[in-house]
Amino acid sequence: MTAAIEIDALAKHFGATGALNGVTVNVERGEIFGLIGPDGSGKSTLFRLLVTLLLPDGGRATVEGLDIVKDFLKIRARVGYMPGRFSLYPDLTVEENLHLFATLFGVRVEDNRPLIQRVYSHIEPFRRRRASALSGGMKQKLALSCALIHRPSVLFLDEPTTGIDPVSRAELWETLADLKRQGVTVMVSTPYMDEARLCDRVALMQSGRFLDVASPPEIVARHGTTTWAARAERMSKLLTDLRAHPTVETCYAFGDRHHVTPRPGASPLLLRAAMETLGHRQVEISEILPGIEDCFIRIAGQPPREP
Amino acid sequence: MKNSPALATFIAFARKEFHHIFRDRRTIMILLVMPVLQIILFGFAITTEVRHVKVGLLDPLPDQATRRVADRLLASDYFDLARVLHTPDAVEQALRRGEIDLALIFEPHFHRHLHGPARLQLVVDASDPNTSALFTAYARRVITDAALEIAPPVAPVITTETRLLHNPAARAAYNFVPGVMGLILMLICAMMTSISIVREKETGTMEIILVSPARPLMIIAAKILPYLLLSCVNLATILLLAVHVLGVPVAGSLFWLVAVSLLFIIVSLAIGIFVSTLARNQVTAMLVSGMVLMMPVVLLSGLIFPIEGMPAFLRWLSALIPARWYISAVKRLMIEGAPVAFIAREALALACTGAVLVLLSVKNFKNRLA
Numbered sequence A: 001m002t003a004a005i006e007i008d009a010l011a012k013h014f015g016a017t018g019a020l021n022g023v024t025v026n027v028e029r030g031e032i033f034g035l036i037g038p039d040g041s042g043k044s045t046l047f048r049l050l051v052t053l054l055l056p057d058g059g060r061a062t063v064e065g066l067d068i069v070k071d072f073l074k075i076r077a078r079v080g081y082m083p084g085r086f087s088l089y090p091d092l093t094v095e096e097n098l099h100l101f102a103t104l105f106g107v108r109v110e111d112n113r114p115l116i117q118r119v120y121s122h123i124e125p126f127r128r129r130r131a132s133a134l135s136g137g138m139k140q141k142l143a144l145s146c147a148l149i150h151r152p153s154v155l156f157l158d159e160p161t162t163g164i165d166p167v168s169r170a171e172l173w174e175t176l177a178d179l180k181r182q183g184v185t186v187m188v189s190t191p192y193m194d195e196a197r198l199c200d201r202v203a204l205m206q207s208g209r210f211l212d213v214a215s216p217p218e219i220v221a222r223h224g225t226t227t228w229a230a231r232a233e234r235m236s237k238l239l240t241d242l243r244a245h246p247t248v249e250t251c252y253a254f255g256d257r258h259h260v261t262p263r264p265g266a267s268p269l270l271l272r273a274a275m276e277t278l279g280h281r282q283v284e285i286s287e288i289l290p291g292i293e294d295c296f297i298r299i300a301g302q303p304p305r306e307p
Numbered sequence B: 001m002k003n004s005p006a007l008a009t010f011i012a013f014a015r016k017e018f019h020h021i022f023r024d025r026r027t028i029m030i031l032l033v034m035p036v037l038q039i040i041l042f043g044f045a046i047t048t049e050v051r052h053v054k055v056g057l058l059d060p061l062p063d064q065a066t067r068r069v070a071d072r073l074l075a076s077d078y079f080d081l082a083r084v085l086h087t088p089d090a091v092e093q094a095l096r097r098g099e100i101d102l103a104l105i106f107e108p109h110f111h112r113h114l115h116g117p118a119r120l121q122l123v124v125d126a127s128d129p130n131t132s133a134l135f136t137a138y139a140r141r142v143i144t145d146a147a148l149e150i151a152p153p154v155a156p157v158i159t160t161e162t163r164l165l166h167n168p169a170a171r172a173a174y175n176f177v178p179g180v181m182g183l184i185l186m187l188i189c190a191m192m193t194s195i196s197i198v199r200e201k202e203t204g205t206m207e208i209i210l211v212s213p214a215r216p217l218m219i220i221a222a223k224i225l226p227y228l229l230l231s232c233v234n235l236a237t238i239l240l241l242a243v244h245v246l247g248v249p250v251a252g253s254l255f256w257l258v259a260v261s262l263l264f265i266i267v268s269l270a271i272g273i274f275v276s277t278l279a280r281n282q283v284t285a286m287l288v289s290g291m292v293l294m295m296p297v298v299l300l301s302g303l304i305f306p307i308e309g310m311p312a313f314l315r316w317l318s319a320l321i322p323a324r325w326y327i328s329a330v331k332r333l334m335i336e337g338a339p340v341a342f343i344a345r346e347a348l349a350l351a352c353t354g355a356v357l358v359l360l361s362v363k364n365f366k367n368r369l370a
Helices: A043-050 A072-078 A094-104 A113-126 A136-148 A166-181 A216-223 A235-244 A268-277 A292-300 B005-023 B025-045 B064-075 B088-096 B129-150 B173-203 B205-210 B216-244 B254-278 B282-300 B312-318 B322-336 B340-364
Strands: A005-012 A020-027 A032-036 A058-063 A079-082 A154-158 A185-189 A201-206 A209-214 A227-231 A248-254 A257-262 A284-288 B053-058 B079-085 B102-106 B120-124
Touching (some): A005 A043, A020 A043, A020 A058, A020 A201, A020 A209, A043 A058, A043 A154, A072 A079, A079 A136, A094 A113, A094 A136, A094 B005, A113 A136, A136 A166, A201 A292, A209 A216, A216 A292, A227 A235, A227 A268, A235 A248, A235 A257, A248 A292, A257 A268, A268 A284, B005 B216, B025 B173, B025 B216, B053 B064, B053 B088, B064 B079, B064 B102, B079 B088, B088 B102, B102 B129, B120 B129, B173 B205, B173 B254, B173 B282, B173 B322, B254 B282, B254 B340, B282 B312, B282 B322, B322 B340
Parallel strands (some): A032 A185, A079 A154, B053 B079
Antiparallel strands (some): A005 A020, A201 A209, A227 A257, A227 A284, A248 A257
């Protein structure tokens, strides 16, 4: 049995950003496969190639054993696709959008209701509201409902959780776990590292290339090194001072802390003392387990997204 | 009865398109209110008709003959007596102040000279040359008629008589109605269709629709259906307004008038689809259909400038504009009452343009994003 998605040296050349420079991977059936990388690293291009919206300049790929160039019509009937930005009809109601996409795929909403129940139940109370009047989280739930309504065997989600609230994000990921249990293959891109952990495997992407492909624990085991989390009263000055310190290799802002990769032989206590000498108060530096994002920075030399 | 999935998709999409139209106040205004306003505006406000020309009369020694000439002139709707003047200076002043458009000046003892040359002068405000030429010619005709009545010629004289066929009163509406019909149908079909298709590209909905089993050409057919229906509504509105409000008769066959209009509507829809295959965003679509399509329609279709008076190059260029053929066909059928055989050339030109555009659009239509 072939893999759900087979990608072999797939390439697409563009002007400045978004090009794809030959990526290779096989995604298994029922797998949740994550794409992680900064804007312009080629994630959306890969999605558009796989859903047959773009023609590749090199390499080949199949979805459900169907060639993305030759069999594009067959692929379109089987996959679900949710583009990176909200792409439903803003002047139609929630219900009208859902029914329109059901009709487009020749199915009835009632028949596949159980599949979308978990996400759709949240927006059903607003089914007569126009899509333009929904919140970001509700819009994404509606878009996911529309992408799922025809029971696709492979689902392509381009940053489905960007810009939505944490509760909605969690609900969306629960739905993906549900779908996985039902045998649906999911390829999803996300800028959130905590979501990367929920994938079976992730591909770290930069400049149209895969830096590495593995399960999240493997990624950490392979690329993780000693990582310290630091905080003090004045965080932005702390970032500058940490970066300037000779025992610090890299330092990046991570939410309310800075993550420091120390050089060999450095000690958190000495670094803390050095920071206090520079006038920082309430300095805390402690060792933590490295995450996917720390690994990404180590390999790529840049964070996967702007902090 | 169970509908086929393709038909169900077609119906669902046509319905969706109606929702887009009826839920956006601006769209519905452009589609249904603007045609009515345009017809009324062109029919009443913008007019080159000769009506109620203000006449100043300078008659130093009124007698029977001068009175009869003046009465004949002022009897019609077209000329109103505005001022009675007494000196040539007063005539000039009245003209300059715009109190009168035309001065009628009799020489003294006009009656006595009837069989010699009896002289009468028309002084005209020619700041609007088209209108002034029109009403001067009309005034001369009335005066000549009156003179012949008062003093029948002794020797035979040759008089020319001009009859304005099809539009006896030189009413502007006769020229504008076909023009506005061409303009409005073009605007609604070409511009609105291209914008609505390009909007799907811009909002990204085209991206999802493409990744579905629905065939894009079917989706487009469903998209243009509402515009086709609305165009028919507009056609009916325009014709009703033209006949009952502007008093422009349908002299020829109504059936063929509607038939050639449908042909033009289809050509315009094809233009709209063609523009949408080229344009990437709504602004481009609007500019392309607005500037590249509308301007030539207004300028080169004979709506404002007569085609006969154009340089050869522009005449040749105007032959490429579907609206030109349509307007010409409507003039023949509606105003002149010509039989359908007389518009064969126009119909053929429209049919060819339509066929070429549909072929180009289908060839140009992208199954993918780029």
